[in-house]
Amino acid sequence: MESPKKYSFSRRNFLKTSALASGGIMIGFNLLSACKPNVTPSVDVENLNFNDFNAFIKISKEGYVTIFSPNPEIGQGVKTSMPMIIAEELDVEWNKVHVAQGKYNNKEYQRQVAGGSQSIRFGWDALRQTGATTKQMLINAAAIKWNVDAATCSASKGVITNAKGETLGYGDVVNEAALLEVPENVTLKKPSEYTIIGKSATNVDLDKIVTGKPLFGLDYVAEGMQYVSVLRPPAFGQTLASFDDTEAKKVNGVSQVIKFGDKVAVLASNTWAAMKGKKAIKATWVSNEKLESTDDHDKMLTKILNSNKSEVRREDGNVKKAFSKADKVIERTYHSPFLPHNCLEPMNFYANVTAEKVHLVGPIQTPQWTVGNVAQLLKRKPEEIELEMTRMGGGFGRRLYGDFAMEAAEVSLLSNKPVKVVFSREDDMTDGIYRPAIKYRIAASIKDNKITGYHLKEAAINGNMYGLIPNFFPAGCIPNYKVSTGNYQSNITTGAWRAPYTNFLAFAEQSFFDELADEIGKDAVQLRIDLLQNVKNTEDKNIEYSGKRMEDTIKLAAEKGGWGKAKEGVYQGFSAYYSHNTHVAELAEVVIKNDLPVVTKVVAAVDCGIVVNPTGAKNQVEGGVLDGIGHAMYGDLTFKDGKPSNKNFDTYRLIRMNETPKVEVHFVENELSPTGLGEPGLPPAGGAVANAIHKALGNRMYKQPFIAELKKEENIVG
Incomplete structure (x- = not known):
């Protein structure tokens, strides 16, 4: 009989093997590790001698290239x-490229931000210019060596060739090239000449991700570092009156307890001790502000919608007149709840504040803004602060706000120690910056079977809409068009949530257009195409979207999804939306199981210009679609006396693996500059599913989450 084999498990295996402790069986070997236990790179690029050309590029004498990715990597694939x-x-050949995360550097890099799906869009021209300029410097160096005109030389795959057919590798001239003046004018490639752009590339961090190598903020460790768990007010509107840390200091590993503001930090040698110490603190809290509940929010938002006090964001024609002359006016109200961000990696940040400098390390979407805030907090100069960005285990807007970095900096200052603040899942969900609860009321007038007027009114917690949204679809499509907003100021912290502003608005508008299509007896897809004819040749410079590009995207989704050709028992819904400079159309298919809808398939058509990395682009769209479906179907966060109703995933409902539909992605092919992709796939998803649910059950969805509404005895209508 063979002796039992021994296995070692990385943290990435933990979720699959933790059941062993209770006598279960292990079902999840890391097959990659098992098959290739000793795989190492063919060249150790870390030990090569590199010459710096600029903040983006280093080239070694061996011809290997290190390219620094300047923007924060949040899972959107920009590091690749x-x-x-x-x-x-x-x-240069992609297999000779090593990618490293660039540090925060506001002098060398522009817009080091992960937000708004704008990294590639804003970086497109500058990044191409950077690569082309460096190539020309290498060609110029080779020309000097050969004593020929640089114009007679060319470069391809890291090799420079002259008119005689002689060749030099980049590594052969790297030392000389690094000393040359930077050329001012270089020629960029045509899209037809691309050999890397448009070809799928593996995520450059994939090996580290699947094998558990240090990569994320939670992985970062420094000598002498203390782990910090922070006790914060349990309800929005409360402040700290007093606390007793006697029991906390008895916890093995706890080294210090510090009060700062209305918070208490527990420092320890490990996260378990820090969190255990925090739970042992006996605190007294007082309420200096109203402790709000979801019922309060619902009443206030309804009051705003019913009032005549709102800010007009855009007004075309005369909506009031169009409504008065209409054959029919349709009005509906749509409701959405607060939502947490639920990043897989909880908030965390490292800080070491010394007299010489402030060293910050961690996952952050806004490094420059964070450096500025920390400098102001500590009364230091921004240039004294060094910030290193780690990969983020999700962000979705939550890591735009560096509150956790501020906490780390302040605790390090007060303790005179290097520290890392680590949120628990409960901290993450109850001390969050949430998507605000919102209500939309949409009214439209119909005259002679045509839509003649449209009024969108928003009521949001802490405000939501901004200047661009009123210029999105259907602006320009309807002659009498108005958008107005109002808000209720709450002490519950709110902010950007994946696809800000549009994540719920798209559902409301796209559901409403389906209802209008039914009212006038027109196919839902055709209605959208007909409306777009009014904006295709507009001279209105404020209109953000392209009527032509949106129409082409709609037609592609309808064609690829087989609109109107569903099998018996399969119900289709359609949605199209423009956000983050990208046009997306989606067709969702739903079946009914146990009297409830199940989404089985989504076909998405996307016009995002040139697709840099097809695999990464597809992943972004798929992720956005699933995120949009999951939160529309299940996501809900309510408040009672200032406290969130859910603290962890045992009560907060997320979409599950067996509930994820097949997502089929098609890109509109063109040679236009790239636009956003991390977020635009999300907004249309809710509308497509809601419209499919109506086809299946006859129910119109006016409130999210859908499943909770469908389970009620009576749905909220209009």
């Missing part, structure tokens, strides 16, 4: 796609 853009114009 941004270097691909540089490598394309540099004309």
Whole structure:
């Protein structure tokens, strides 16, 4: 009989093997590790001698290239796609490229932000210019060596060739090239010449992700570092009156307890001790502000919708007149709840405040803004602060706000120690910055079977809409068009949540247009196409979207999804939306099981311009669609006396693996500059599913989450 084999498990295996402790069986070997236990790179790029060309590029004498990705990596793939853009114009083989995360540097890099799906869009020209400029410097150096005109030389795949057919590798001229003046004018490639852009590339961090190598903020460790768990007010509107830390200091591993503001920090040698110490603190809280509940929010938002006091964001024609002359006016109200961000990696940040400098390390979407806030907090100069960005285990807008970095900096200052603040899942969900609860009331007038007027009114907690949204679809499509907003100021912290503003608005508007299509007896897809004819040749410079591009995207989704050709028992819903400079149309298919809808398939058509990395792009769209479906179907966070109703995933409902539909993605092919992709796939999803549910059950969805509404005896209508 063979002796039992021994296995070692990385933290990435933990979720699959933890059941062993209770006598269960292990079902999840890491097959990659098992098959290739000793895989190492063919070249150790860390030990090569590199010459710096600029903040983006280093080239070694062996011809290997390190490209620094300047923007924060939040899972949107920019750490892969941004270097691909540089490598394309540099004309180097992708397998000779090593990618590293750039540090925060506001002098060398522009817009080091992960937000708004704008990284590739804003970086497109600059990154290409960077690669092309470096290539020209290498060509110029080779020309000097050969004593020929640089114009007679060319470069491809890291090799420079002259008119005689002689060749030099980039590594052969790297030392000389690094000393040359930077050329002012370089020629960029045509899209037809691309060999890297448009070809799928594996995520550059994939090996580290699947094998558990240090990569994320939670992985970061420094000598002498203390872990910090912070006790914060349990309800929005409360402040700290007093606390007793006697029991907390008895916890093995706890080294210090510090009060700062209305918070208490527990420092310990490990996260378990820090969190255990925090739970042992006996605190007294007082209420200086109203402790709000969801019922309060619902009443206030309804009051705003019913009032005549709102800010007009855009007004075309005369909506009031159009309504008065209409054959029919349709009005509906849509409701959405607060939502937490639920990043897989909870908030965390490292700080070491010394007299010489402030060293910050962690997952952050806004490094420059964070550096500025920390400098102001500590009364230090921004140039004294060094910030290193780690990969983020999700962000969705939550890591735009560096409150956790501020906490780390302040605790480090007060304790005179290097510290890392770590949120528990409960901290993450109850001390969050949430998507605000919102209500939309939409009214439209119909005259002679045509839509003649449209009024969108928003009521949001702490305000939501901004200047661009009123210029999105259907602006320009309807002659009498009005958008107005109002808000209720709450002490519950709110902020950006994936696809801000549009994540719920798209559902409301796209559901409403389906209802209008039914009212006038027109196919839902055709209604959208007909409306777009009014904006295709508009001279209105404020209109953000392209009527032509949106129409093409709609037609592609309808064609690929087989609109109107569903099998018996399958119900289709359609939605199209423009956000983050990208046009997306989605067709959802739903079946009914146990009297409830199940989403089985979504076909998405996307016009995001040139697709840099097809695999990464597809992943972004798929993730956005699933996120949109999951939160529309299940997501809900309510408040009672200032406290969130859910503290962890045992009560907060997320979409589950067996509930995820097949997502089929098609890109509109063109040679236009890239636009956003991390967020635009999400907004149309809710509307497509809601419209499919109506086809299946006859129910119109006016409130999220859908499943909770469908389970009620009576749905809220209009």
